[in-house]
Amino acid sequence: MQIHLRTGIGALRFGMMREEIVRLIGKPDVEKHDSDDENEFIWEYNDLKLRLTFYANEGFRLGYIRSSHRNLSLNNQKLIDKKIDKVLGELKEELESWELDEYDLFTVYFNEENWLSLNVEYQRITDFEMGDPINNEDEYEWPN
Numbered sequence: 604m605q606i607h608l609r610t611g612i613g614a615l616r617f618g619m620m621r622e623e624i625v626r627l628i629g630k631p632d633v634e635k636h637d638s639d640d641e642n643e644f645i646w647e648y649n650d651l652k653l654r655l656t657f658y659a660n661e662g663f664r665l666g667y668i669r670s671s672h673r674n675l676s677l678n679n680q681k682l683i684d685k686k687i688d689k690v691l692g693e694l695k696e697e698l699e700s701w702e703l704d705e706y707d708l709f710t711v712y713f714n715e716e717n718w719l720s721l722n723v724e725y726q727r728i729t730d731f732e733m734g735d736p737i738n739n740e741d742e743y744e745w746p747n
Contacts, residue, residue: 604651604670606677608697608717609736610746612653612668617735618745619665621646621657631655643667652730661743671730682731687712687723 604613611617614627624646631646637656644663646655656667673683680693691701691712698719704711709729712721720732736744 604653604672604675605679606675606682606719606731606733608677608719608733609744611665612670612675612733615655615665615668616746617665617668617743621663621665624655624665664743664745665735666743667732667734669730669732675731682721682728684727684729687721687726687728690721690728 606612607616609617611619615624628648628651632649633645633647635645635647637643637645642659644657644659646657647653648655652670652672654669655665656669657663658666671683673681675682677694678697680690682690687710691698698714698717700714700716702713702715704713708724710723712723713719716736718734718736721728722730722732735746738744
């Protein structure tokens with residue numbers, strides 16, 4: 604699955620409706636409402652190790668993606684279980700600035716320009732998260 608910065612993953616694009624997603628990859632294994640945010644509805648695809656978040660206040664459009672699929676790649680570089688230093692070195696021309704948040708058991712590398720997070724344990728990427736970027740007016744920048 605190829606990550607398309609600011610746009611989506613594989614054939615999935617931010618802004619898609621749930622019906623479009625079902626046509627592309629089928630029905631989810633799990634559908635749930637985020638207990639911490641009444642606006643967010645989450646679909647999980649077990650075999651794809653993929654979690655999609657839809658925003659009710661945006662007409663249930665796809666706005667956030669999380670995955671730990673082993674074939675996940677960015678610029679044809681696989682990410683999952685790769686050493687973070689190596690991946691950051693390979694991506695340094697396209698993704699220059701990273702914010703670092705360290706927690707007790709994991710570290711998050713966040714690139715605000717692309718709303719991309721790489722979650723790391725033991726210096727290896729465990730999963731990635733990406734949201735549809737928001738502009739200066741706090742509006743989503745849905746891809747065309």
